[in-house]
Structure formats: C-alpha cells, structure tokens
Amino acid sequence: MVANASRVSVAARWLGLAALLFGLIPALLAAIGGGYPFQVAITALIFVTLAVSLNLVTGTAGLLSLGHAGFFGVGAYAAALASTKLGWPFPLTLPLAAVAAAVVGVLVALPTMRLISIYFAVATLGIGEMIHVALLNWVSFTRGPMGIRAIPPIEVLGLDLSGVVGGYYAAAAVAAAGIFAVHRLTHSYYGNALRSLREDDQCAAAMGLNPVRLKIEAFGVSCAIAGAAGAVYAHTASFISPDSFRFEESILILAMIVVGGLGSLPGAVVGAVLLIVLPEALRGIGDFRMIAVGVFMFLSILFQPKGLLGEASAIALFRRQLGAAWRGDIQAGWK
Amino acid sequence: MPDFFDAYFAQQIINGLSLGLVYALVAIGFTLIFGILNVVNFAHGEIYTVGAFAGLLLIVGAAPPLLAVVLFAMAVGAAAGVGLERLAFRPIRRFSDEASLKSRAMREATLLSSLAVSIVTRELMVHFFSGEMQVIPQAALLQEVIAVGPLTLTNGNLFIFGASVVMLGGLQFMLYRTRVGLSIRAVSNNVLGARHVGIDTNRTIVATFAIGSALGAAAGILVGLYNGNIFPYMGFAPGVKAFVAMVMGGLSSIPGAVISALLLGVSESVATDFISAGWKDMIAYGLLVVTLIFFPQGLFGHGRERV
C-alpha cells in the first residue's frame, strides 16, 4: 500500500535526522577538536529548543511573545533548585522544569489571552520582566543575584553525561524531542487551527474553534518546552543567575524565528543555529554577537519578511515528505 | 509604618514627582508616535540613552552651561529620531488604505524593526563606550544639595521640574498654536483624510519623531546628570515605564500619559518605604499587566479599538 510506503519513508527520514544529530554532528565537532565546539553546540541546541517552542506560539498561533526567556528561567530554576536542594536527578528535574514553566505560563496566559497583537506582546514583556525581578529579589528561594552554583551534571539511569560530549547528547535529545512535539502539532490539522487564529481569530471562532482555549494550550506547550530547555541549561552550565533570563534573551529567541521564518519549523532551527554559531565564528574580530543579531533581524524584516525558510514552503515540504496527500495529484491534506 | 506627614515622606513624594516627570517626557514621545502611526516605537528608550551620551560628550569636550548641554542633547535626539523613522518605519509603511495602515502585520513588523534598530544602537554604544557606567565630571552633576525647611532637594530636582514644565508647556503650545502641531493632530486623527487636504504626511511623521525624540533625549541627559550614571543600558527601564504610562493614560492621550507617569513615579518612590528597592520594578510591570487586563481603555476612559 502507498500509505505503508510513505510510513516507511517517514521513519527513514526521522532516522536520518537522528543519525545527523547523534552521529555526524558530534563526529564533526570532535574532529574540530576540544571541548569548545561542543560547548557552542550545546548552546545552539538549547536555543534551537527555545526557538522551536517560541515558534509554536509566535509563528504558528500568532501571539507575539516578548517574555519567553522568563519561562526558560522558570524551568532552569526549577531544575537547579530540585537538584541542589532535593538531590533530584536529571530524569526527574527535566519533567519538573517543563511542568513548572507550563504552570507559570498557563497562569499568566489565562488573563492575557484576550489581548491581541502588540498589546499581548507588551503584556508578555511585562511578565517576562516580572519573572526576572522575582528571580533577582526572592533571595531566600533563588539566592537572588548570586545565582545557584554547583548544579550537578546530567546522569541518566547510571549513564554519566557529565562532560561536554555527554551534555551535547542530552541537549540533542531534548531538542529532538521538542522539534518532534512541535512538528506533530504544527504539521497536522491542529496546526491549521492555530494558524487560523493567527490569521483572524474572530473568523476562526465563527468556524467553531475556541480561540482562548487553543491559545492557552499552545502557550502551555510552548512554555513546557522552554522549561525543558531551561533544565538542560542548568545542568550543563552548572551555574545559573537571573541575568541569563532577561529581555535580551527573549529578543534573541524572537530574532531567531524572525530570521528563520515565522511559523516555519526548519526555519526556527536554522535561525537558532545561525544566530548562535555565526557570532562565535566572528569572535576573532570582537564581540559582535548582539550587533549581528540586530542587523540580521533588521535585514530580514526589510528584505526577507517571510524569513530564510518561509512557512508556506516549509509546510509544503513536510506535506510532500510525509506523503500526507489525501490524493496523489494535489498534496494538500494532513494525516 | 511611616508617619504620613513626616518630612521623609514629603521627600519621597518630591523625588517621585521628578521621576514621574522624566517618565512623562519619555512617555510623550511614545504617545505622539503611537497617536500618529498606531505603532510602538521600541527604540525610544535608546533615544533617551543617545541623548544622555550626546550631552556627556559635549560636557567632557567643552564643559558648556547646562542649558546648552540639554539643547544639544535634544538636537542630537531629534536627529536620531529622524534617522530612526527613515530606517525602521518608513520602509515598512504603506499608505495604500486605512486597513493596511493599521494592520497587525504592519504594526508587528515596525515593532520588530524598531526593536532591531534599538539592539544595534545599544550594542554599538556598548562597543564604543563599554557597558559600564561613564565617568561624569563632578561639576556637571546635578546633585548640589539645597535644603528647603526639613526637605533636602538637589538642584537636579529643581532643574527637572523646571525643564519638564517648560517642555510640556512648549509641547502644548506647539500642538495647539502652530502649523506643525495642527498637521500632527490632523494626521493622528485620520491619515488619509489629512493627505486629501494636502498635508504632507511624511513630513508630519518626521516632525513627530523629531519632537518626541528631542523630549526623550532631554530626559536622558537630565536623569544621567541627576543620578550620576550614564551607560548604554540606561534606556530600557525608563522606556518600559514610559510605555506603561502611555498604556495607563489611554494610549493616545498626552494628558493621560503625563498624569499616569506622575502616578507611576510617585508610587515607585513611595513604595520603597514598604518594599525593598529591588522589588520596586514589580510595580511598573504589575501596573502594566493589570492596566492591559482590567482597564483596556486606560485609566482615564478614552475610547479605543479592541486590544
């Protein structure tokens, strides 16, 4: 059957992606040599996870969020506190971080979901900064500006992933899971529902969709993934402080998906890798990281408003790849 | 609990009012630009920083009288505002029809482009001046103590009061008694209509950016000299707070923004009696979120579109 053949090719493609992420890239990094390339790769993977998660709310559902780093921070602190104070291992702190960020996300989303467009954007900016102020000043709980030190490295069921190479594999696994989850949601009819909210939420409501519920779901899932990225960050960096979860980081994540293409999953991945790896490559001539980010963002808004890999072409790619055509001649449906 | 009539409390009120006037000067720029284009100018905080740096460079270079420093900062701020409009707003603006002018895509694109310009501006300043606080010549600081009865004011307080009142008065005069003011009000009211009666909308928009940015830049140098710290990231907090004041004031109302800015300044200043200084920023962000959720019309009940 055609369906079986397409299912096989789907599996083959995911296997190929896994081989790239867990075989080819680490081999290349090892060939470049030293721990530093792995360090950069871990940062890139954490930001891939963050960009992919932000893309679900901002790119697909159209809720411009300027406070995403706040949820990343909630996850990181949840993992750091649980592991340093309660001695929880990574397999427990990871879901805890995701749940904590999702809970905070849904709580702040409930009252703000009525706001549209730039008003929502500004509300999320306020919320992101509130999270930062809380992390900074709730000293008895978060140790404030001193941050949390000596967060234990990652160990999964006796498997020691404490070095940079181990950290890479953990970060890659979480990034892959995040990509897979967002892929499932956006490349399905659920994705169509979210996109219709972005295009015209009143009209979507007239078609029987509950806009508030869908937005809260998308926001919760997105925050959960950002929280998981936070756990990876806490355990691989071993030290976190409130300054890693500020407006600037939120903007960096946003710039990644703008450059890559709002609503485009491969775009988010490419944008994140580009904005992390490129400034590293430019380090020789000085620290131009944020300047490069700003310039990239500006140029892409002006000259490539759909991003490097626009949503429409990305979706068309996935339809074809997944053999999801309901009919052979027109590739329009989703499975 | 503090005695509500003690000198300390009065002192906090006065400090809060100076702070609020500074927020007001910054908020006016936001409000003018939002009124005319319906967009949020995310680079407005950087204009404030640019004003502070321009003033500082002049002080270090020539040590002129304070008035000259402020006027210079305003001129540089106005020029920066015009450049900002050219770079981040005009390329994205399309005047084809009312719908596309106010469309979400246009608003979000300009929000992002102004954000990008603000990042580049700020990071360039970090690159050239370092991210640290700048050294300000002692003579230029506005920290000379003036005792009024039990109150301890500084000449900075007085200067901020004086300059803000003059600038707010000047703005009112400009908006209601001059041709430029008339065209700004006309374009704010109805862009296409203003165009039909022969108003040059692009020039009016440029004028709005120049005026709003000049006020923001003046606030930047005044605060820099009053607090004694000028650094590339200084624009973020007043930018956000001025934005809060604009939202609380009902988005396009200048009196509303000014009153809200004063309220915000005083509440922040008085709140340090009750909560530690670190938590004080929570007030502005909290007010922002609460206003957006519960008072979408602003605190003073101006009508406005769906938020």
Place this chain on the structure above:
Amino acid sequence: MTAETLLEVTALSRAFGGLRAVDDVSAQIRKGELVGLIGPNGAGKTTLFNLISGFTPPSSGTVVFRGRTINGLKPHQVSRLGMARTFQNLRIFPNMTVFDNVSVGAVGALGYGLRHGFFGGRARAEEISARTWAALERVGLAGVAGELAANLSYGKRKYLEIARALATDPVLLILDEPAAGLNDTETAELARFIKGLHAEGGTILLVEHDMGLVMSICERVMVLASGAKIADAAPAAVQADPAVLEAYLGIADDEEVA
C-alpha cells in the same frame, strides 16, 4: 408550514449608546427554507446577524436555535450547534492554502485537539480531509486546493468562504452580502449556486443590501429598516408593500425589481 422551526428570534433589540440598531425584531426560519433579509444601508442587518451568531450580545430578547436558547453563547459555541456564517468583508486566512482554509471549518465542527495532534488522530484526520475535499468539490475549488488563499481572485475568495462554512456541515447557513463586489454575470452564477445548495435541502439565510439577488431566488423575504422589521412575506408581496417602497425610496428605486 409543517417543517420544524430552526431559528426563532423573539423581541430582539440591541442599542449602541442611544442608537437602537436592532429594535424589537421577531422572526423565524424553518428547516429547508431559503430566506432573504434585506434593508437599506444602516438598517441593522449586520447587527442582527451578529446578534444571532453570538458576536454581539443582545440588549434584550432571545434567540432560540434548534430548540436551545443561544443568547450569551460564544461564537464558537453557536457554530458548533450548526450555524455557519460568511463575512460581509471577506475574511479568509490569506497565508494558508485553500485546502487549509476550508479544513478549519471541518476542524471546528469535528474537533481536532491537542491530543489528536500529539497522538496521531489518524481516523479523525481522514474524516476532516474527506469533508474538506467534499466542500472544495462543491464550490469548484478542488483544483486550486494547494494555492495560497491570498493568490485567489476576488470571486473565488467568496466561494472559498462559502466552502469553509460548508465544511462545518451547517444546519443553517447565513451568507452576509455574498454578492457585494460581484458583477452581473458573477452574481447570476452565485444565484444558481445558492439555489443549488437549497435544492439539496440546505436552510439558508441570505443577508443582502441589494434586492435583485434576494428577490430572484428567495422564497420569503424579511425587510429591515431603521432596526425594525417592516415586512416578512413572499417576494412579490414584499415588492408591492408600500412601507418597503418607502424605505427604499430614493436609495434604490430603479433596481428593486429583478
């Protein structure tokens, strides 16, 4: 008149400030009817429409749809009860394909939630696909299913909106000024299409500004003027009604007879 009553509006009013946009309107629509709602500009047609579909809450009065009182329900709840609408000023999802636009109607009616997205929901997806294709076939847009909606011509966008509404498998279809902006040939084609839908057993309320289309295809016509219902009868009777003529006088007196 033995058919079951689908929609019953009783003493419905809505005021905006001092203006009574809809004033004490009562009306009903029975299963299988093709009813027209006309009135001059500003008569309150769109407000009445928004009151019925849950977009605007009424100041007073009730709306009963399929035996349930629906005032106070949200638009998505009204939609799920089987009432589908199009919009006067064409509201498509421009950055989605034609297929995806229409699928939103099917998703809204059949449901495709977070758990379907995560865990497959293959059977539900097949159902949505089938219904989307059927709606696309019905309006003749199946051939351009993969196009971005923004690339369609104005006339085709109208059909796209109708297809999206049909994909919800509505019990009552309300079309808001579908002929606006169409030329005579296109309007005639639209008239044939709407009659076709009706012939298949669909219940349709056609809200129109211009009387031509309504008079030519509807079985019954309601006339709204200044927020009040001034006539409710067969087209011929409505055309002869002096109150209707007066309401339209000087507005459209040479195009009122089709």
